[in-house]
Amino acid sequence: MEPLIVTLDGPAGSGKSTVAGLLAKRLGLELLDTGAMYRGLTACCLDRGIDPASQPDAAMDLAKRVSVRFDWGGHPPRLYVDERDVTDRLRDADVTASVSDIASMSDIRMVLVKAQRQIAEHHPRLVTEGRDQGSVVFPKAAVKFYLDANPRVRAARRAAQLRESGRPADEEKILQQITRRDHRDANRTDGPLICPDDAIKADTSDLPLDRVVDLLEQKVRQAVGDRLGPN
Ligand code: C5P
Secondary structure: OOEEEEEOOOOOOHHHHHHHHHHHHHOOOEEEHHHHHHHHHHHHHHHOOOOOOOOOHHHHHHHOOEEEEOOOOOOOOOOOOOOEEHHHHHHOOHHHHHHHHOOOOOOHHHHHHHHHHHHHOOOEEEEEEEEOHHHHHOOOOOOEEEOOOOHHHHHHHHHHHHHHHOOOOOOHHHHHHHHHHHHHHHHOOOOOOOOOOOEEEEEEEOOHHHHHHHHHHHHHHHHHHHHHOOO
């Protein structure tokens, strides 16, 4: 089968992860969660006593030395950093609070962008989600999407996700964190969060996520239906 890359970028809580997972399933493509890779490196630093904000050099040094790989046998794939399974660490509050420090380091982005392109060589039929997938990592992707939603809706979604996974969630605090993370993600020099000119933009504030998936599936089938299997 020929390669087919669909990118899905957008801010925290825009529904990206849920939508990307469902879309990949419906289209028969694999899923790459690039946020997990930034989170995995963050967890690895924190667990070795390195604070990315105050010790950026040590964080960068570590990030360049360790391996970051998915085990594609799992659903969703499990993430190994330096051969340690960090999947259950990825959504912890300390990781979420520090991940944009890691993501703002250009050297670390270079390492992960390269890793993401290598993954696509082995898994060439992908829905890939993140902040820079359509703009930097896969500029020639077959179809690009940019999801957005208003900050209150995004905070409510994140809170619901956390509660579902049995973690405490204070919506006001999440709103502040999301706003801070968005600001950092949008204002860094390398791979900032932007909507590529050739991306299809969807505001998910007032749409249930399964409707968003319907919409995106329809757009992909219109654009590259001949490269997909039957509905
Ligand atoms: O999508 P998720 O919330 O898991 O992403 C966590 C963080 O990783 C984002 O806030 C962003 O700082 C960083 N990230 C990134 N580029 C990507 C994916 C995630 O900078 N492609």
